[in-house]
Amino acid sequence: MLPIPLCEKLLAAAMSRGADFAEVYAERNEFTAVTLEEDKVKSAQNGLSQGVGVRVISGPRVGYAYSDDLDEEALLRAAKTAAFIAQSKGSERSYDVRRTPLPTFYRLDEHLANVDVAKKRDLVVRANKAARAYDKRIKQVMATWADSTKHVLIANTDGRLAEDTQDMCRISTMVVAEGKNGERRTGSYGGGGRVSFKHFDTFTPEIVAKEAARQAIAGLGAAEAQAGQQTVVLAPGWSGILLHEAVGHGLEADFIRKGTSLFAGKLGQKVASDLVTVIDDGTVANARGSLNVDDEGNPAQFKVLIERGELKGYMYDSLNAKLMGQKTTGSGRRESFKHLPLPRMTNTYLAPGEDTPEDILRSVDKGVYCANFGGGQVDITNGNFVFEVSEAYEIKKGKLGRPLKGVTLIGVGPEALKNVTRVGNDPKPDPGMGTCGKDGQSVPVGVGLPTLRIDDMTVGGTKLGGAR
Amino acid sequence: MSTNYGALAKKIVQRAIKKGAKQAEAFLQVGRNADVRVRDGEIEDLTQATSKGVGIRVFVKNRLGFVWTSDFDPSAIDTLIDRAIALAEMSAPNPLNGLPDAKDLGKFPNVGELFDKRVADLPPDWKIKASIEMEKVIRSFDPRIKTIDSVGAGEAVSEVYLASSAGVHGSYEGTSVYLYASPVATDGAQLQTSYWYDAKRFFEDLDSPENVAKKAAARAVRLLGAKKVKSAKVPVIFDPTMAAGFISNITRAMNGDAVFKKSSFLASKLGEKIAPSHVTITDDGLRKRGLATSPFDGEGVPTRKTNLVEGGVLKAFLYDAFTARKAKMKTTGNAARGYSSLPSIGVNNLVLEPGKRSPEDIIKEIPQGLYVTAMLGHGANTVTGEYSRGANGLWIENGELTRPVQEVTVAGSLTDMLQQLDAIGSDLTFHGSTGASTIRFKELTVSGE
Numbered sequence: 001m002l003p004i005p006l007c008e009k010l011l012a013a014a015m016s017r018g019a020d021f022a023e024v025y026a027e028r029n030e031f032t033a034v035t036l037e038e039d040k041v042k043s044a045q046n047g048l049s050q051g052v053g054v055r056v057i058s059g060p061r062v063g064y065a066y067s068d069d070l071d072e073e074a075l076l077r078a079a080k081t082a083a084f085i086a087q088s089k090g091s092e093r094s095y096d097v098r099r100t101p102l103p104t105f106y107r108l109d110e111h112l113a114n115v116d117v118a119k120k121r122d123l124v125v126r127a128n129k130a131a132r133a134y135d136k137r138i139k140q141v142m143a144t145w146a147d148s149t150k151h152v153l154i155a156n157t158d159g160r161l162a163e164d165t166q167d168m169c170r171i172s173t174m175v176v177a178e179g180k181n182g183e184r185r186t187g188s189y190g191g192g193g194r195v196s197f198k199h200f201d202t203f204t205p206e207i208v209a210k211e212a213a214r215q216a217i218a219g220l221g222a223a224e225a226q227a228g229q230q231t232v233v234l235a236p237g238w239s240g241i242l243l244h245e246a247v248g249h250g251l252e253a254d255f256i257r258k259g260t261s262l263f264a265g266k267l268g269q270k271v272a273s274d275l276v277t278v279i280d281d282g283t284v285a286n287a288r289g290s291l292n293v294d295d296e297g298n299p300a301q302f303k304v305l306i307e308r309g310e311l312k313g314y315m316y317d318s319l320n321a322k323l324m325g326q327k328t329t330g331s332g333r334r335e336s337f338k339h340l341p342l343p344r345m346t347n348t349y350l351a352p353g354e355d356t357p358e359d360i361l362r363s364v365d366k367g368v369y370c371a372n373f374g375g376g377q378v379d380i381t382n383g384n385f386v387f388e389v390s391e392a393y394e395i396k397k398g399k400l401g402r403p404l405k406g407v408t409l410i411g412v413g414p415e416a417l418k419n420v421t422r423v424g425n426d427p428k429p430d431p432g433m434g435t436c437g438k439d440g441q442s443v444p445v446g447v448g449l450p451t452l453r454i455d456d457m458t459v460g461g462t463k464l465g466g467a468r
Numbered sequence: 469m470s471t472n473y474g475a476l477a478k479k480i481v482q483r484a485i486k487k488g489a490k491q492a493e494a495f496l497q498v499g500r501n502a503d504v505r506v507r508d509g510e511i512e513d514l515t516q517a518t519s520k521g522v523g524i525r526v527f528v529k530n531r532l533g534f535v536w537t538s539d540f541d542p543s544a545i546d547t548l549i550d551r552a553i554a555l556a557e558m559s560a561p562n563p564l565n566g567l568p569d570a571k572d573l574g575k576f577p578n579v580g581e582l583f584d585k586r587v588a589d590l591p592p593d594w595k596i597k598a599s600i601e602m603e604k605v606i607r608s609f610d611p612r613i614k615t616i617d618s619v620g621a622g623e624a625v626s627e628v629y630l631a632s633s634a635g636v637h638g639s640y641e642g643t644s645v646y647l648y649a650s651p652v653a654t655d656g657a658q659l660q661t662s663y664w665y666d667a668k669r670f671f672e673d674l675d676s677p678e679n680v681a682k683k684a685a686a687r688a689v690r691l692l693g694a695k696k697v698k699s700a701k702v703p704v705i706f707d708p709t710m711a712a713g714f715i716s717n718i719t720r721a722m723n724g725d726a727v728f729k730k731s732s733f734l735a736s737k738l739g740e741k742i743a744p745s746h747v748t749i750t751d752d753g754l755r756k757r758g759l760a761t762s763p764f765d766g767e768g769v770p771t772r773k774t775n776l777v778e779g780g781v782l783k784a785f786l787y788d789a790f791t792a793r794k795a796k797m798k799t800t801g802n803a804a805r806g807y808s809s810l811p812s813i814g815v816n817n818l819v820l821e822p823g824k825r826s827p828e829d830i831i832k833e834i835p836q837g838l839y840v841t842a843m844l845g846h847g848a849n850t851v852t853g854e855y856s857r858g859a860n861g862l863w864i865e866n867g868e869l870t871r872p873v874q875e876v877t878v879a880g881s882l883t884d885m886l887q888q889l890d891a892i893g894s895d896l897t898f899h900g901s902t903g904a905s906t907i908r909f910k911e912l913t914v915s916g917e
Contacts, residue, residue, distance in 0.1 A: 045810070048537040068539075184852050227879070381660060386845035458916060462880060464701060
């Protein structure tokens with residue numbers, strides 16, 4: 001992408017005011033998308049984003065500048081702008097970088113950018129057809145294909161040079177079903193990851209579309225959820241979003257260093273039930289959150305965050321690691337060259353337990369089964385989290401009952417984790433559709449969970465009375 | 469402003485037509501931005517950048533192709549135009565496709581000044597000093613404030629150039645400047661944070677660093693000791709920032725595309741009374757110095773002011789050219805976009821007209837209720853009309869704000885919530901481009917214990 005001598009020249013310019021560290025991050029990202037709605041392929045699109053960001057660190061100060069002009073003059077200007085925060089005497093030193101060998105957690109037979117757009121279009125056409133064929137009450141179908149092939153180069157004054165090509169794709173389908181008296185229910189499903197195009201030979205658009213349609217139809221005639229504290233059972237897979245929100249974010253090192261997370265200073269302490277082991281693993285083959293190398297040039301890692309309820313570790317990028325006297329965990333990620341890296345999750349999972357999903361359901365006399373989640377959000381400071389449950393059923397005497405609508409789960413991270421009373425033996429990753437937002441930056445992530453029972457969870461709803 | 473970019477946009481359109489597009493459009497953005505955050509009286513990070521990009525939309529035999537790039541190299545752009553025309557082959561022909569009709573184009577309105585030279589020339593020193601001042605004010609506000617998530621300041625200058633074969637060529641340049649702070653308070657047992665910011669086009673309109681810092685600090689400290697409350701149906705008040713969020717949520721149901729697809733709970737309600745008479749909501753693309761004010765929308769249609777709800781009656785939906793054609797309506801100049809996306813319906817400056825009563829007056833009448841100052845989750849479903857979000861705030865007891873509350877949800881149906889909106893305060897506050905006052909719902913379900 002950038003010639004190595006130019007990288008070295010930029011590093012020298014970035015260090016011209018005597019900083020501790022400098023880094024060049026270059027990126028070229030090609031996007032393709034096809035959208036379908038109202039029975040028609042609406043658009044096919046291509047995009048190209050490329051640019052270079054230069055970061056300079058001097059003590060606790062960070063300077064950052066980026067440019068989408070790749071000529072030497074513009075890049076040198078960016079390097080000097082980033083150097084502004086350093087104020088000691090410069091030196092004439094030069095910096096050599098050397099290529100770091102990288103592991104391979106995703107190897108595609110063909111980069112997604114090179115796959116014929118017509119093939120991508122055919123997937124959304126098939127998804128539309130399958131969703132409409134599922135049930136005549138399906139009135140609206142939106143199907144989208146999106147892929148990107150991103151090439152990154154990272155060079156820094158530690159002498160590191162890392163380059164990686166990161167493909168990513170996702171097919172998604174959103175449907176609206178219409179029932180009696182104009183009742184409307186939505187369903188959505190999708191998936192992908194750092195996978196070859198042939199992944200969709202088995203994870204077919206028909207599977208995706210039918211699942212979206214099934215959710216919408218299943219929700220028709222749903223009853224109002226009862227508000228108050230209840231026992232909840234989470235379905236395996238995508239429900240892992242709860243873990244991502246409820247604990248994951250609070251274990252990111254920037255929040256720990258600043259003391260703004262309620263998990264700060266709690267290493268070695270009991271923060272969850274004995275049944276809870278939480279892992280963040282950037283090395284899962286072909287998963288959406290996996291990285292051969294993070295956006296600071298460090299290899300992704302397998303990290304145990306919570307082991308049998310005990311807080312074991314945090315997720316570090318290199319800056320926070322350095323300021324805290326720790327080592328990076330390969331968790332430095334950024335949305336693009338327009339952003340500074342932040343400590344972020346990759347693929348975050350709850351380790352499996354010993355109960356069968358059937359036993360877990362049978363153990364609940366009265367509660368709510370959460371089959372699918374919309375989105376969630378967390379306040380990492382007070383630990384409050386919220387989830388919209390897009391598909392829910394009541395549980396009565398160990399069996400699934402009527403579908404419920406308008407269910408929201410709310411809680412405080414560690415309290416909810418202490419109330420985990422059963423963990424299933426059925427671990428399941430999500431199908432590859434998660435995107436995580438933090439400080440205005442979006443990055444792809446994976447989540448996963450076995451069937452899980454949590455007691456005393458606050459369920460938001462519109463119906464009052466008789467709770468518990 | 470550089471005339472070169474305007475010329476480049478025109479040239480792209482000409483090239484695309486020459487290469488076989490029936491219609492073509494180039495939407496070009498150029499910008500620069502700078503942001504500073506401080507910690508312990510020193511720079512934490514300082515970011516400065518320039519960026520640019522162009523989105524090229526072509527129509528070939530009623531088929532749409534779209535490409536975008538940040539690379540302005542002439543040969544790269546030329547290759548990309550070919551690509552756009554090839555991509556059009558992939559999409560379905562639709563006679564409704566195309567640039568806005570001639571009758572919807574025309575003279576751009578006079579929207580006043582959007583560019584402040586003082587903001588464009590703001591030195592880094594001002595941002596550093598303002599941020600350090602905010603940090604000091606926050607630290608001395610209350611001993612229980614122990615740390616700060618972030619405190620900073622920044623500005624952005626952006627230019628937009630649009631050219632299309634429908635005969636549009638226009639440009640505008642705007643500035644924005646902002647301050648933000650999010651302190652964290654602790655009482656030993658609990659941590660609470662809050663957030664406050666101000667963003668304006670003109671420097672002289674910007675709130676002082678001291679005010680921003682004090683508001684942020686007060687909002688964090690007053691949540692200390694927050695607890696759940698018992699589930700109940702009670703009156704609920706949203707402060708102006710939460711009210712602005714509610715108004716944005718409601719307005720998503722007024723998106724003409726959602727309405728056409730019957731994916732909006734308001735789809736069949738045009739002309740009906742959906743709220744009490746004191747509720748008036750406007751989408752104002754012309755608001756003087758508004759952050760979302762511009763002379764034309766993402767496809768060159770002149771912007772305007774649209775009354776969405778007037779005296780409680782649903783008056784209009786928002787349209788771009790394509791959706792308007794589909795729904796046999798007129799575009800309202802609400803095609804929103806950046807260079808890397810196709811136009812789609814969005815809002816300009818949204819305003820809930822303020823009422824006459826003070827917020828204190830509105831709170832005073834409540835024997836038991838919830839005053840909401842922060843929310844979590846995205847739980848406003850404008851398709852089904854269901855609303856359920858996590859809420860933090862203060863419990864109201866005998867007309868007074870008393871103990872802090874967290875870990876509860878407020879829920880209702882959006883249809884009912886609009887009808888229940890029984891009081892609007894006089895304290896109109898703009899948070900970004902949406903302005904609203906304190907609002908009260910007669911009764912919502914609060915779920916806690």
